[in-house]
Amino acid sequence: DRRLIQSLGAQDFVRPTLDRFYDSPQGYWRIHYTTTGSDAVYQADVDNNGNGVPDYVETIGLIADSVYDFEVNQLGYPAPLSDATCPNNDDGKVDLYLHNIQAGFFGFTVADTNSACGFQSTPMSLPSWIEMDNDFQQISLYRNRPLDAARVTLAHxxxxxxxxxxxxxxxxxxxxxxxxxxxxxxxxxxxxxxTIIPLFYDHPSRSLQSDVDLHHYASTVWALYLTEKYGSRDIIKHVWLRCGELGLNTPTDGGDYMQAFAEAIDSASGGADNLASDMNEFAVWNYFTGIYAADAPNALGFSEGANYPVIPFDSLDHVDTLPVFVVADSNSHNPDLNASTYIRFENVNITQDSIFNPRFSLSAFPNNWGISEILELRRPRDSNIVIDTFVVDTNIFDAAIPNPQQYRTITFVLTPVDSNGSHFPPPGSTFKPQIGYFSGDIAGPADGIIDSQFIAVPAAVLTPYPNPAVVPEMGGADLVFRFQVPTTDSALYEFTSMSLVVDLYTVAGEHVATIKEPVDIQIGARQDPHAFNVTYSMSWDMHNQSGHEVASGVYLAYARLYGPGGKQTLAEDRVKVAIIR
Structure with a gap:
């Protein structure tokens, strides 16, 4: 990563000057090197065939040719743009410079932005060169096997x-x-x-689009998931070629790759899957790694998943006591966009022959959430994982799991997904998709009693009071507009955030006033999510928009009850109110 190298102080990206070069056997590469000084290649004095080229350099040439052949000739990617038009580099081969790279880095690739090179055929393309460490002796893992380090570096x-x-x-x-x-x-x-993927598993709620702390390298597991699921490396080629078709990006637009992933998944699955379903399934694969890989149901999980790290305990949201209520905006496990949160209910006291029905309140953005339920049976332990997956575009998800006492753990995996790259917040943004959730003790609220008057209450606009409003008899009180908020069959609030709006007009249709008020139902302090009040009201002081008293007469009121964010009309009505002064 050139920018990572720059952050450590290296700013001058001109082509290195080395006194020797060697052309690879197939002619794809020109390898620049030296046998003296701090940039000397590994075992520079070993030349068994006596041709004046160190054996190490010749082996690098063979590796480089095989990499070129694999990526271009076998996988079908376009060959690198030739640098034949660049000054002093008219050989047209891929240039590889072997020298001592600071801080123990493997290597990096640099675009030749010299204007004399030209863009040849398209402004999307630039010629480039590669710089790679000369001996990998600063990297302890590869000190005794530098050719393996060279192999992965050249492939990369x-x-x-x-x-x-x-x-x-x-x-x-x-x-x-x-x-x-x-x-x-x-x-x-x-x-x-x-060596790098622990950075992904340690932070499952960090976005796939994040480049914090080398997370973008560790996100390679997403590309591996797609390749293994669809049984083809071509899906990654589809993504890259589509990015090229979508045109140039600016530093702030987030790139085209999330859209390209969405299109590639649609194509590979024949429309059966989408970005939301695959990202959520990917999160489920990530749950079954390390010591848990053997527990995964058939055909689910990475082929090398047993060697992957597990998601740390403190990166999961654990629940072991009911009832539970977590407020969305204070949930410490809220995920980034295009990331996942795992909420695991474990060994909770669940009533026999009941239905476990936790409710999840999801932020309005993004529009799509992938949700999976991972159910682990108590006995026997092996191969008894049940998984259900959903994609929802609503703000409320009600789970319903019958006979939950048979499960040792019940884990919900929630993944907010959006294919628009520009929607991922820039560095420093505090925005996150939000998840609130609550669950009683299965039988109902903490005391086991549900007030029947709050079961399945419909949203409604109620009669204003008093009507008529006889001002001399009201003692300075206001005219009150009343609303009824909806609840479920379990006496749970459909929404905890709503808004009341009333527009008032004369009978001639002239606007008089608009009054608004939010409804924010606070449940947290009660530790009981069940409805305790369904009537909410808003007052009008019988003044117009300019603050003047309205005259006696009949007025038309258009009253509405809106859901979260004002996006859904839950109830509306047009009523007449009379004012007598």
Whole structure:
């Protein structure tokens, strides 16, 4: 990652000057190196065939050719844009510079932005070169096997030269996610990515679009999931080629890759799956890793999942006591957009022969949430996982799990999904999708009694009071508009955030006043989510919009009760009110 290198102080990205070069056997590469000083290649004095080229450099040439052949000739990606038009680089080969790279980094790829190179055929493409560490002796894992380090580095960095060719402007997240994926496609037995993926599993609620703390490298597990699920590497090629078709990006638009992923999934599944369903299923795969991989149902989970880390205990939201109520805006486990939250109910005291029906309140943005239920039977332990998956576009999700006492754990996986890359908040933003949830003790509220008057109450506009409003007899009181808020068959509020609006007009149709008031039902302090009041009111002081008293007469009132965010009309009515002064 060039920007990562820059953050550590290296700013001068001109081509290195090295005194020797070697052209690879198939002619794809020109490898620049030296045998002296701090940039000397590994075992620079070993030259068994006596041709003047260190054996290490010749082996690098063979590896580089095989990488080129795999990514271009076998997988079908476009060849890197030639640098033949660039000054002093008219060989047209892929240039690889072996030298001592600071801070123990493997390597990086740099675009040749010299205006003399030109764009050749399209402004989407740039020629580039690769710089790679000369001996990998600063990286302890590869000190005794530098060729393995060279293999994964070349697979990774050469894919970047292809990225520069397809769409140099695409978001860096896609670059590093897929370049790390490419390492595994070519060198499945090296598994260098094992060292980076803990950064993903430690933070399951961090967005797939995040580049914080190398998360974009660790997100390679998303690309691996798609490849394994659909049984083809072509889905990643589909994503990259589609990004190229969608055009140049700006630094603030988030890139095209989430849209491209959505389209690739639709194509690969024949329309059976979508981004929301796959991202949520991906989150379920991530639940069955490490020691839990063996518990996954058939055909679910990564082929190498037993070697992956598990999601840490404190990264899951654990519930072991009912009733429970968690307010959405104070939920410490709220996920980023295109990330997941795991809410696990474990060993809770659940009534025999009952239905477990927790309610989840989801923020209005994004429009789609993927939700999965992972049900782990108490006996026997092996192969007894039941999984149901839903995609919802509403703000309320009511689960209904019959006979819950048979399960040792009940885990809900919630994933807010949006394919518009620009919707992911910029660094420093405090926005997160929000999840609130509550559940009684199965039989009802804490005391086991539900007030029947609050069961299945419909939303309604009630009669204003008093009507007529005889002002001399009201003692300075206001005219009151009354509303009824809806509840479920379980006496739970349909919504805890609503708004009341009344527009008033004369009988001639002239606007007189508009009054508004929010309804914010506070349940938290009660520790009981069941309805305790369904009538809410709003007062009118019988003044117009300018603050003057209205005259005696008949007025037309258009009253509405809106759901969260004012997006849904729950109830409305037009009534006449009479005022007598």
């Amino acid at each position: 960095e050469f894919f970047h030269t292809i990225h520069f060719t397809i769409d140099w402007s695409e978001n860096r997240v896609l670059w590093e996610m897929t370049a790390t994926w490419m390492e595994e496609q070519m060198y499945d037995d090296i598994n260098d990515y094992y």
